Structures are given as C-alpha cells and as structure tokens.
Amino acid sequence: MKMLTNRLLLAILILSLMGCSNGSKSDTNGGNNQSDVKEATLNVFNFKVEMSEQLDQLVKRYESEHPEVNIVIETCGGGCDYSTALKTKFSSGDKPDIFFVAGFNDLNVWFDHLEDLSNQPWVKDIADIAKEPMTKEGKVYGMPLNIEGWGYIYNKELFQQAGITKLPKTLSELRSAAKQLDESGITPFINGYGEWLILGNHLLNIAFAQQDNPEEYIDSLKKGNESIPNNKTFNDWVHLLDLTLEYGQPNPLQTDYNTQVTSFAAGQAAMIQQGNWIQLQLLKLHPDMEYGFLPMPINDDKEAMDRLPIGVPNYWVVHKKSKVKEEAKEFLNWMVTSEIGKRYIVEEFKFIPALKTIAPDKDKLGPLAADLLEYIENDKTIPWLWQRYPGYEVNTSQMASVMQAYISHEITKEEMLTQFQRIWDERSEEES
Structure with missing residues (x-):
C-alpha cells in the first residue's frame, strides 16, 4: 500500500510538472504554437x-x-x-x-x-x-x-509570304494588304465575333475614340445633343467592320475567343483583333512565332489612324x-x-x-507590349471609353448584339446605327 501510494504521488507530480512545462512553452513563444496559429x-x-x-x-x-x-x-x-x-x-x-x-x-x-x-x-x-x-x-x-492596348496583331511571316513590305496604317492600305494576302491564298482576318466583348467593347470603341473630342462627344450624346446615325466617324467605322467581314473567315459569329487565338497561333490567318493580353497564350501555343501590332484605321487620315487604344x-x-x-x-x-x-x-x-x-522591360515583356510602349512613348494613343457609356456593359452587350445582327445580314447599316442610338437614349434616360 505504501509503495502504491508513493507511485500515485509521483505520477501526480509528473503531471503537474508537464502542465507547468506546457504553460511555460506557450508563454515563451508568445502563444505561437501550431495549434494557436489563426489562419x-x-x-x-x-x-x-x-x-x-x-x-x-x-x-x-x-x-x-x-x-x-x-x-x-x-x-x-x-x-x-x-x-x-x-x-x-x-x-x-x-x-x-x-x-x-x-x-x-x-x-x-x-x-x-x-x-x-x-x-x-x-x-x-x-x-x-x-x-x-x-x-x-x-x-x-x-x-x-x-x-494594355489592342489593335490588329499580324503574323510577320505571312505578311512576308504575301510580299507586303509596307505596314498598313490607313483604311485603303489595310484593304490593299488584305487583298494581297487573299490573292496569296492566305486568310487575312480571323474574326472572333462570337464574343460580345470583342465587338461591343473593343471594336466599337474605335468609333468613339476617333471622334474629335471623344469625352465631349459621349457627354453630348448622353444629353441628346449628338446623334450616331448622322455622325461621319461612325459611318467611316462601318467600312472597317465591312472590310474584316469581306476578308475574314466564314461564320465569324461561331468563332469564340479561344478558337480565334488558337487559329491565329496555328497560322490560319494573318491578322487578329486582340490585345497584348494574349501574349502568354501565343508564347505557349507558338513560341517561335513573330508578330506585332497594327492600328485599326477607319479612313485614310494617316496621322489620326496610326494610333492604338491604350488603357x-x-x-x-x-x-x-x-x-x-x-x-x-x-x-x-x-x-x-x-x-x-x-x-x-x-x-x-x-x-x-x-x-x-515597376520598370517595364521590353525584352522581358514580349513583342506586343514592346509595340504598345513605343506607341505610348510617341504619344500615338486613343482612349478606352466604354467604361463611360451609360449603362456600361448593358449598353455594350446590347450594341454588340445589334452588330451581330448586322454581321448576319438581318439588318442594314442604317438600322444598326439607328438601334445604337435607341440603346444610348434608353440607357442615358435610365442614368439621369
């Protein structure tokens, strides 16, 4: 009995010492035991x-x-x-x-x-x-x-195969290059018009950004002091859309973002309307491909047209x-x-x-970013504007749907521009 009592007392003493030891460890580490870490x-x-x-x-x-x-x-x-x-x-x-x-x-x-x-x-x-x-x-x-910025990204090898030595900066020059590519058996454009962002945000932005004063035009349009159907810049812009359809792949409304980029990387077309955000994909799909940016001209004013949308x-x-x-x-x-x-x-x-x-390094950024930086350094840019539209993405997605109806020959150019105006009037009224 005496031996049993001594063993019990010893066990109690050991347990007490362990408790003190644990308490001391917690205090020493400021409560930073693994069990105390709050994730x-x-x-x-x-x-x-x-x-x-x-x-x-x-x-x-x-x-x-x-x-x-x-x-x-x-x-x-x-x-x-x-x-x-x-x-x-x-x-x-x-x-x-x-x-x-x-x-x-x-x-x-x-x-x-x-x-x-x-x-x-x-x-x-x-x-x-x-x-x-x-x-x-x-x-x-x-x-x-x-x-970022966007424009027409072109395949330098395909341009060389078609004998194009002067890069197009005006609408007439772009048409001439597209014709030369087509006659060489090369599809000029791969159009991703199944994506409303490509149409309603990026392509349509050109019509707004090429106004004499884009911000003032947008404000006046919201107030009902300007119109889209009678605007010369918008009518010029339709010529660019028509050019891409004339020299693009069949069924552009069935081409989504990934199909567009992968087709371009595979050399199935010479030009693609996209931005420098596809740089990583192009490096992954075709690391040896050589490409660069072209502007998106809507007329033959070379100084005004040789610009890229940057934002x-x-x-x-x-x-x-x-x-x-x-x-x-x-x-x-x-x-x-x-x-x-x-x-x-x-x-x-x-x-x-x-x-x-954070310093930009052209060699590490890739050719698309390098081209954009050159346009920025030479002050040859136009703004991104769809973020200023009344209704924002409701507006742009609706206008993209109208553009898709035009592309599929459901409506005329005049009807497309008139529907643009209706959308703007409705969204402006809601915003006010």
Missing part, C-alpha cells in the same frame, strides 16, 4: 484568365512567406461574363474579399462595396493614365492591374465588409512592392506596369 482565408475572384496559372504560382510564393494566410483563387475569363458572375456572387452571399472593377461607371456600380485604399503605400506611384477611373471624391478605391483593363479592389480586408490589403501591397511580385508582373504575367515603381 486567414482570402477569396479572390480573378477575371484575367490569361494569367491564372502564373497568379496561382505567385500566390504559393506569398503563402510560403505568410503561412497564416490561405488564398483561394477562382478565375472567370475568356468566354465567361465576369461582370454577371460577380453580381451573382454578391446576390448569393458568396462575396469575394478581392475582386476586379473596371472604373468610371463600374466604380459607381460597386462603390458601396469598396474599401477606401487611399492610404496604401502604392497609391502615390500610380501612373497618370491609371488614376482617374478609380478615383472618386479625391479617394482611390482600386489598384490598377496593368496597362487600364481593371483594378484590384477589396470588399469593405470583408473580415480579412487587412490581410487582403497586405497581399496587394506585397504583390507590387516585393521583388518577387514585381518580377512576376513583368516577367511572368507579361504586364506593362501601371505603377511608376
């Missing part, structure tokens, strides 16, 4: 499908440095309607912590959900072209993703009611200030940086 999960809704793989890799680098943070990326891009998908998420309660907003009218749409980012360290470094779209009442609500596609934003919004802001700041993040932006994403602290 924050950031949900990111990404619209940039072209960089999805690279973004996943960058996130892994961040998580390795910040083991207390878990980042979940969901990507919606290419043929996915990001704006509609984002609205569906919010209406269902599945609100991402980080998402994208395009600026101007899109800023107004999402304003009540956005965290004020004005005090973030990168704000002072935003490029001039990227400031206005996401600034309201002097406050900044988004971090610019990058600077900021979207902005990273933080949901202001997110429980992890501080972690979200920390991740965005790391992405544009750390050496790893800056390297990924230029070398992996192939982005033209929208922050002055």
